Amino acid sequence: MASIPAEHRARFARLIADAWSDPEVAARYEREPAAVLAEYGIVLDGDSEAPALPPAPGDIAVEDLGVAAGAAMATIGTVSCPGSCIGLS
Numbered sequence: 001m002a003s004i005p006a007e008h009r010a011r012f013a014r015l016i017a018d019a020w021s022d023p024e025v026a027a028r029y030e031r032e033p034a035a036v037l038a039e040y041g042i043v044l045d046g047d048s049e050a051p052a053l054p055p056a057p058g059d060i061a062v063e064d065l066g067v068a069a070g071a072a073m074a075t076i077g078t079v080s081c082p083g084s085c086i087g088l089s
Contacts, residue, residue, distance in 0.1 A: 003051065004042065004051060008041070008042045011040045011041050011042050012037075012040070012042060012051075014040060015029070015036065015037070015040045015042075015053075016053055016054060019053050019056075020056040020057070026053060029050075029053060033050030034050060037050060
């Protein structure tokens with residue numbers, strides 16, 4: 001996946017928000033990403049590929065949430081803390 005240069009990340013974030021709220025912006029980006037990026041002041045190098053737009057928050061499947069929650073709980077469960085970090089001596 002292509003990456004957006006740091007100086008253009010705020011502009012790309014605006015494009016993402018607009019695409020999430022306006023299906024026509026998302027459709028245009030799929031058809032002609034370079035033109036839409038240029039409208040937001042983002043010009044990629046000639047050999048760079050336009051990055052894919054992330055899925056809108058409403059496009060996340062319930063199954064994905066369960067997997068993410070399970071991963072978070074597994075991570076929390078593996079953290080150890082000596083008794084002194086919670087006030088036990």
